[in-house]
Every structure is written in structure tokens, then in C-alpha cells.
Amino acid sequence: MIDRDEVLHVARLARLQLSEQEVQAMTGELSAVLDHIAKIGELDLDNVSPTSHVVEVTGALRPDEPVASLTREVALAQAPAVSGDGFLVPSPQA
Amino acid sequence: MSAAAVEYEPVIGLEIHVQLATRTKMFCGCELSFGDPPNTHTCPVCLGLPGSLPVANARAVHFGLMIGMALGCELAPRSIFHRKNYFYPDLPKGYQISQYDEPLCSGGHLGDVRIHRVHLEEDAAKLVHVGASGRIHGSDASIVDFNRGGTPLAEIVTEPDLRSGEQAREWLTLLRTTLRQLGVSDVNMEEGSLRCDANISVRPVGTQALGVKTELKNMNSFRFIERGIRAEVSRQQKLLGEGGQVVQETLHFDPASERITSLRSKEEAHDYRYFPEPDLLPVAIEQAMLEEARAAMPELPAARAQRLEQEVGLSSDSAHQLAFRADLGDYFEAALSAKVDPAPPAQALANWVAGDLVGRLGGDDGEGAGGGAGGDPNHSRVQASALAALVGLVSAKRISVGAGRQVLDRLVAEGGDPLAIVQSEGLEAMDGGEDLSAIVAAALTANADAAERVRGGNAKAIGPIIGHVMRETKGRADGGEVTRLVNEQLGL
Amino acid sequence: MNNTDIFDLSSAQAVAAIDAGTLSSGELFDAYRARASNDELNCFTWLAEQAPKDATTPPSQSPLNGVPLAVKDLFCTEGVPSQSGSRILEGYRPPYTATAVARLEEAGATLLGKTNQDEFAMGSSTENSAYGPVRNPWDPERVPGGSSGGSAAAVAAGLAPWALGTDTGGSIRQPAALCGIVGLKPTYGAVSRYGMIAFASSLDQAGPLTRDVTDAALMLRHMVGRDPRDATSLQFPEEVSLPSAERLDGVRLGVPQELTGEGIEGGVLEAFQATLARAEELGAQVHSVQLPHAPHALSAYYILAPAECSSNLARFDGVRYGARAQDAHDLLDMYTRTRHDGFGAEVKRRIMLGTYALSSGYYDAYYGRAQRVRTKIAEDFKAAFAEVDLIVTPTAPTVAFRLGEKTADPWSMYLNDYCTVPMSLAGIPAISIPCGLSEGLPVGFQIAGPVFSENRLLDAAYALEQVLGFDGSPARVSGAGGPA
Numbered sequence A: 001m002i003d004r005d006e007v008l009h010v011a012r013l014a015r016l017q018l019s020e021q022e023v024q025a026m027t028g029e030l031s032a033v034l035d036h037i038a039k040i041g042e043l044d045l046d047n048v049s050p051t052s053h054v055v056e057v058t059g060a061l062r063p064d065e066p067v068a069s070l071t072r073e074v075a076l077a078q079a080p081a082v083s084g085d086g087f088l089v090p091s092p093q094a
Numbered sequence B: 001m002s003a004a005a006v007e008y009e010p011v012i013g014l015e016i017h018v019q020l021a022t023r024t025k026m027f028c029g030c031e032l033s034f035g036d037p038p039n040t041h042t043c044p045v046c047l048g049l050p051g052s053l054p055v056a057n058a059r060a061v062h063f064g065l066m067i068g069m070a071l072g073c074e075l076a077p078r079s080i081f082h083r084k085n086y087f088y089p090d091l092p093k094g095y096q097i098s099q100y101d102e103p104l105c106s107g108g109h110l111g112d113v114r115i116h117r118v119h120l121e122e123d124a125a126k127l128v129h130v131g132a133s134g135r136i137h138g139s140d141a142s143i144v145d146f147n148r149g150g151t152p153l154a155e156i157v158t159e160p161d162l163r164s165g166e167q168a169r170e171w172l173t174l175l176r177t178t179l180r181q182l183g184v185s186d187v188n189m190e191e192g193s194l195r196c197d198a199n200i201s202v203r204p205v206g207t208q209a210l211g212v213k214t215e216l217k218n219m220n221s222f223r224f225i226e227r228g229i230r231a232e233v234s235r236q237q238k239l240l241g242e243g244g245q246v247v248q249e250t251l252h253f254d255p256a257s258e259r260i261t262s263l264r265s266k267e268e269a270h271d272y273r274y275f276p277e278p279d280l281l282p283v284a285i286e287q288a289m290l291e292e293a294r295a296a297m298p299e300l301p302a303a304r305a306q307r308l309e310q311e312v313g314l315s316s317d318s319a320h321q322l323a324f325r326a327d328l329g330d331y332f333e334a335a336l337s338a339k340v341d342p343a344p345p346a347q348a349l350a351n352w353v354a355g356d357l358v359g360r361l362g363g364d365d366g367e368g369a370g371g372g373a374g375g376d377p378n379h380s381r382v383q384a385s386a387l388a389a390l391v392g393l394v395s396a397k398r399i400s401v402g403a404g405r406q407v408l409d410r411l412v413a414e415g416g417d418p419l420a421i422v423q424s425e426g427l428e429a430m431d432g433g434e435d436l437s438a439i440v441a442a443a444l445t446a447n448a449d450a451a452e453r454v455r456g457g458n459a460k461a462i463g464p465i466i467g468h469v470m471r472e473t474k475g476r477a478d479g480g481e482v483t484r485l486v487n488e489q490l491g492l
Numbered sequence C: 001m002n003n004t005d006i007f008d009l010s011s012a013q014a015v016a017a018i019d020a021g022t023l024s025s026g027e028l029f030d031a032y033r034a035r036a037s038n039d040e041l042n043c044f045t046w047l048a049e050q051a052p053k054d055a056t057t058p059p060s061q062s063p064l065n066g067v068p069l070a071v072k073d074l075f076c077t078e079g080v081p082s083q084s085g086s087r088i089l090e091g092y093r094p095p096y097t098a099t100a101v102a103r104l105e106e107a108g109a110t111l112l113g114k115t116n117q118d119e120f121a122m123g124s125s126t127e128n129s130a131y132g133p134v135r136n137p138w139d140p141e142r143v144p145g146g147s148s149g150g151s152a153a154a155v156a157a158g159l160a161p162w163a164l165g166t167d168t169g170g171s172i173r174q175p176a177a178l179c180g181i182v183g184l185k186p187t188y189g190a191v192s193r194y195g196m197i198a199f200a201s202s203l204d205q206a207g208p209l210t211r212d213v214t215d216a217a218l219m220l221r222h223m224v225g226r227d228p229r230d231a232t233s234l235q236f237p238e239e240v241s242l243p244s245a246e247r248l249d250g251v252r253l254g255v256p257q258e259l260t261g262e263g264i265e266g267g268v269l270e271a272f273q274a275t276l277a278r279a280e281e282l283g284a285q286v287h288s289v290q291l292p293h294a295p296h297a298l299s300a301y302y303i304l305a306p307a308e309c310s311s312n313l314a315r316f317d318g319v320r321y322g323a324r325a326q327d328a329h330d331l332l333d334m335y336t337r338t339r340h341d342g343f344g345a346e347v348k349r350r351i352m353l354g355t356y357a358l359s360s361g362y363y364d365a366y367y368g369r370a371q372r373v374r375t376k377i378a379e380d381f382k383a384a385f386a387e388v389d390l391i392v393t394p395t396a397p398t399v400a401f402r403l404g405e406k407t408a409d410p411w412s413m414y415l416n417d418y419c420t421v422p423m424s425l426a427g428i429p430a431i432s433i434p435c436g437l438s439e440g441l442p443v444g445f446q447i448a449g450p451v452f453s454e455n456r457l458l459d460a461a462y463a464l465e466q467v468l469g470f471d472g473s474p475a476r477v478s479g480a481g482g483p484a
């Protein structure tokens, strides 16, 4: 179960605006999915270690050697808003 | 009345972000840059383009291990990168790759401050606020430059072992010297390669429990850190003394006004939703990596101080002074090993390096650009061997201290060979023979009042007499010899 | 060679025909380009205008001889739209090409087009695309499965000789099953993920969608290998060989009770059992095995995958690329409206679910537990592979369902992945081959093996394919080239 307030809190964490209709739909749908998922709560997993990676190797570091960067034109090419030589955004200080 | 009687003790911990001096970024091959045109050092990885993947920089791990070794940390055989999730325009992926519950290094200490942990992470990009001039849709705008984004950082977190702003500043100086000695960072606050936040609380003296702490952010010089901590400590002490309560918050110290302001944002408390970075496998520290890091370890300031004290025979103060400023230590050791005759005694040489020479070079506290490169004797005109020769001459009383200082002035200005300067200027010390005796006698006559007071037991009154002799001899007279003659002629 | 003959060729056969000089790569490309441009199933989101110059005269070093390749939209292709089925990436043209695509191109494949998919690979029906749903060539009123539905339908309908897809919880195998073609999810790490627009990083894996098993092996051969740009990629321990097995003598096939009973449609189960019987005729021994935690795989998956996706999709913030909401009055407004407008309903649902599962106070109950279930599932497989060589199940619990049939109830849609998700969580390879029809619609037979057992999987799949003799031509006839 997830309630309306939690949905709004999570939406804010995820930077998702939800319409009133979406909030209602989301509350019901997520609750239903969480009900199914809750079944893993019944398993005894006390002495089980978590798996983050199925790949049983480690390391894979990169040598500290430069590779070519993108040109600024290419870096900025897909940006919705640019100003001169950078990406333009509404100020976080505003 | 009883509240006012409580004395509050500051409890301070530091979080230091150090940019590592690798060639490339933490997770991509873009070259690090400082001051290059914006957005010219980016790639799909550090721009967070869809589909790109991080791969950790081996040298950043190597530097992390060296830092861990220098701070006596326990090095994790297997450490894990996590994602720290939050939205900000300087964070291209919407998360920072950092380390969380399994950092590269934990525990350890530097001096008498315990280290909590050292971990690796990536730096954010640079946001330039363009204010009203760059408004978009009626609101102020910022411009993002991703050149810095992804620079490797070591985050060093101390235990709350510091008790004053002054102590914090001294300790940071030691840390910076240590890091510079390791060669893992430029450790330059002005360029942002060393950044420090302080966690500050106070508690009644004699108690152990920690008070509510505040976090003082982004202080950009050691002086400001000292002053900021002092200001915040007194703010908290005053608040508690008046029966108030400290609120946990992030603060900003304005060095111009000495004012502390809250940085509390409109956002609710952060929930970073850390989880293991699925794009990176755990970092396993193999024996070879440990050996490589160990082999790269230079002598560190604490060890150097001990060696200078115990093996070279310097006073504890001198040993620390030279060891904690590596440029002075290096210069001193070069001078000490110079083949000069007569050879200078180590302690005298140390005094000249840390005193007269640094004073003349405008030696700062190591705070300025390049950490006091302005006062770095290695970059001065005074060859280490020249200073050794000079101090040798002074110690052998071949020239007086005053003459030695004159020679040093010349060396600082022009460089050159001290002996040649001594000879061309005729600065050889006068021996204690007739000439000096006569000049002392004349000085006593000219300063009869002072002579009388010295005779009356006021040793300090000798100043004007010695000054007279030095003027007459152009400083060539040996101060000790002059004093001896004064006392002798006054029948003392 | 006339066009009808061209479309009868598998990719491997086309390669051979070009080698023999009876077909040119230009001819082949043009034939498919013409057919794909008449795409009534909505398989493609972008089509190449023409083959690149060198594709008409492939260098002798290019073993794939210029054979055209359809590529799922989420693979970044330099200068070519790569939108991952999302509004938020409409018109996005990346400055680089994904390693898997680049390797296939280096081997001589020619990019034919980008295929439609569920938005950010989240879905099992390809109805969650901002560019409209894909239809199943066996019945245009039905879904092709997903999320690689465009790739699967294009191959089944003969609009492309083969296609590249990705599989996170079944997104290659399930659409392959529903469209009556072959789909292979390799061992996690066998193929580089660099340039694949991520859904769930610890599960995503690229693989082939092909008309037959030989083509799957041929494509896989040119995809695998360690990529220094993907830290989780691995060196494939041997060459991927073209399958040749005719028998299954001594091969122990394990049938997990948990994935072959309740919840599997009757017709699907029948086709599965019939295929097991054919396997026994070929000499295989069929054993019952247990995967006790498999019934919990879906729950674990629907925590882990959304958790990773919630983080992977945080980069779509309207700053560096993609759509941005207009006239935002501040940064927060820009973020929240950009993401509201740019993401579809299922993507939002999973971002919400994943954010919730990772959020303070819920991590241990959801994400932490799911990681432990994952450990148990991997252990279940290890134990089973101590007794049998391969594990077989139906690929999907049902045949292709009608458009709109499951969109209202997310969990009913998620159940499509019931048989495929356990292998994804364990990181092991699995292949789906068409094994017959139920109600006139294809049924998939899934074969899974231990890590890096691809060659054995392909051999077993090939041996079965020969005796099953599945006929995919109805889809190729109805799927394209004008009204069915």
C-alpha cells in the first residue's frame, strides 16, 4: 500500500509533476503492484547476502590516458537551450 | 545564573574534498583542465549522454591508496561505488558516483586527529549564475560548464577531534603538505582543488555526548575556515548560553562581514537513495596495486619531522617547521648536504632557512597560490649551497651575524657566491683585537648614560652601545665579542 | 535473384549468396529497404535512405557481407535518431554509436533502420511507445510482445533479415516467442552495453532476433567480447560457433515445475510438452528440477529493475539533450514538467516504484530484500545445473494477446515475463525458438543454460529447430508488402 501523500513525496523526489488524475491512478496502481511484490516479505532471507552484480569479477579499471573529447559544438548540439559556450538552465538560486 | 556558568567546548570535524592530479577524469578519458574554454573537455560519459557508461580511473584508485597509506587507514580489499541520487544542473546523470558504506579507506589518523574515512567520487560541473542579464522566461538563469564535471575527488572525513578554528587551520596545513608531498593533488584552495566543509557543535565541558551540529560550507581559504569556525562556535555558545537551541542546518560564512547565514533550501531534506552503482563492479585491491602505491610513497611530514629531530638533531620546533613546509624541508636538506667549508651546523642552518631567508622571500604561511611558492626558497636566487656557505662563515665567526644578513640581502637580490660578496665588500669579521677594543671604548664614551645603566646591572641597556659599534664597523663586529668587550671594559 | 527468393533467404544464406555472387549486397539492401518502407505494423521509427557506399561493395574482411540489420531504437547510432521509444528523446541524434552496433557494422552489417519499442524498454507489448504500438504480423490486432516488439515484428514479417534487440526481463525472448522467431539473451556481460540507452543496468543485455538459430549464432559471434568502455563486459571464453547438432543424445533437460504449471495457458503448455517429446526422440533425457524461488523472481525484478531505472532516467532533465518544457518559471518547474510531459505512463509508474523502493525507510524492505531473492534465484539455478545440462520452459505464458487487453492492469502485463525473468536475474543465457502454434499463433520454447553456455544452447536449439520445422512464412506474407 502506498497512500496519496507518499505518492506526492516520491513524485517530488523523482522530479515528476503528476496531474490530480495521475496521482489517483498512480496511488491505486502502485498499491496493487506493491501488494504482489510484498510476497517476498514471507521469505526467510536472514543469512542471504545481497546480489548487486551477477558478474563474478572485479576491477576493470581504466588506464589514466586521455582520449579525445567532443568539440563544444557537438557537446551543445542537442541542448534545448544554450547561451554562448554553455548549457542554459533556470537558475537553481532563483 | 546557572546557565551562564556552563562552559561550552567546541567539537569540530572536517570534510575535505581533494581534486586528484590525474591526467583524465574519474570515469572517462577526458583530460582535466583548469581555465580552458567552457565545455571543451566533455564526452558522452561526463555529459551523461544516454547509453554512456563509467569506467573507473586506475590512477585515481592508486592515489586513493596512497592517501590511505599516508593517513594510516585500513584499505578495503574490495570497495564499492554507489549512486547518490539528486537533481541539480551541475550533475549530468542525476546522480553522483561516490562511495557509501564500503569506502576505499577507513580509520587512520593524521597528527592527533583521527580519520573516519577516505573515499573516491566524481566532482560536479561548474554552474555560473548569470543573473538578470541571462533571464529565461522571467527567471534568473545559470550556465553549465561540464569541463570540471567528473574530475576525480578524494573525500577525506575526520572524526570530530578538533577543538578550535586555529587547530583546524594548523591541521589542514599539515594535511595539505602531506597531500602535496604525496603528489596526488595540487591542493590549491584558490583553484578549488582543495575544498573544506566543517561540522561544528559545542557541548558542556566535561561531557561526552555530541551536541547538534551545523555544517559550514565552502570556505575557500584556511584563514576563512579558522575565522568561520570561530564565528560559528561563538554563535552556538551564545545561543545555548541564552537558553536557545542549535538547529541542524547548512551554513555559509561571509568573511567580509563575519556573518553566518543559513543555506537551507526550499527543498525538503535530501533523500539520496544510495544504491550500488550497477555500471561498475567492486574495486578489488590486488597485491600489485598495494605494492605500487607503497613504492610511490615519499617520506611524509610527520616522519620527516621525526627524522630531522632525531637524526639531524634539530630542535622539535625547527624540525616541524621544516617538515610541515616541504619546500623549506627540501631546501634545508639540499643546503645541509652541500659540500662547503666551513660546514654549517644543522640547527644554525635551519634557523637561517626558516627565519632570515623565509622572512626575506616574503614567505607566507604557505597559503598563497602554489601553497607559498612565492616564499619557496627553491625558486629563489639563493642557491642552497650558497646559504650553506654563508651560514658556515657565520658559524665559524669568519663574518658576523650582521654581515651575514647583509650578504643574504645581496644573495636574495642577485644571487652569487657569499665568499666573493664578503671579500668584495670587505665584510670579514674583525677579530677581537685592538681595533674593536678601541671602537668599544669610544662607544662607551659616546653612550655614557647607557654604560652607567649597564654597570648598574641593567643588561638590556647595552643596545645603544652595540648599535654604535655596529655602525662604526659596518656590522662586521661579532655581537658576542662586542658584548664581551663591553663587559670587560666596564669591569663586569 | 528475384525478390521472392531474396526474402526466403536467412541472413546466413544471404551472406553465402553474396559470397557466391548470385546476390549483391546492394540488391539485398534495396529489396529490404523497399519492403520496410511499406511498414504497416509500425515496426520502424527510422529507415536508412540508402546503404552507405561501402555496403554495396563490402570489403572482403566483412564476413556479414553488408546484410541489412534492423536495430532497436535504444541503441545509440551516431547522427541517427535514437529515441528509445520516448517523447523525451524525440529527434535525439547521438554523437556516437553503441559498441554492439559498431561491432556488427565492422563485421559488415548495414544499418537498415531503427525499430520501435516500448518506451525505454519498459513493457511486454510494445504498446508503451511514444511512436505508436507495433502490431503482430500473425494478427495485426495483437501485440508483438515487447519491449523489442519492433525488431521482432520486423524480422517475423520479413521487413528485415534480422534485428538487434535488448532483453532486461524477457524483452528479446518474449517478443520472439509471440512473433514466431528466434531470440537469444546472452550471458550478462557477454555483449557490451555501451551505447544502449539503459533501462536496468544490472540486467540489460543485447542480443539477436533472427529467423533461425544459425542466424542467431552468426549475429552473436560478431557482438560478443570485452569492451573497455563497459566495465561489466566480459571476454567471451570461446568462439561462438555455428550450430550443427542433429541429436540431443545424453543431453539432460531440466523442466522446472514452478515455471511449467499454474499460469501457463493450455495451448502453450501443449506445444511445450510436444516439443519435449521431440527432444526425447532426439536422445535428450527429461528431468524434473526445482527452482524454488522462481515464483518470487517477478517480485524481485519489479523492485530491482524500477529502482535502477529510476536512477538511470534521472539524466532526462531537459538540460543537455531531449525535450524541455517551455516557459518554466524556475528550475524545479522545468524539471518536473519536462519529465511529466516527456515520459509515458508506464515509465512514470516504474520511476515512481523504483524511487519508492530506494527511498529512506523502504530500502531494506524492498531493494535489500529483492537483492537477496536474486541471490537465492542464482543459487537455485546453480543447484539445478548440477543435475541437468539445460533448463527448458515455455517462453511466455500466453500467445500474443490483443492490443489494449492488458494495459489497464500493470501486474497482468508484468506476468508476461514470468518465465523469462528468473534467467535475467541470474545473468544466464537463454534462447527462445518457435515450437508450434496455438490458436494459430506462435508459441516459444525457452532453453536456458549456465553462464557462457551459448554454444550448447544454440546447438540444442538448432537440433530441435530441424525436427520442429516451424513455418514462419504466414507472418512474412501477411506482415508487409501491402494489405494482407
Ligand SMILES: [Mg+2]
Pocket: B098, B121, B155
Ligand atoms: Mg562528497
Ligand SMILES: [Zn+2]
Pocket: B025, B028, B029, B030, B041, B042, B043, B044, B045, B046, B047, B150
Ligand atoms: Zn568525458
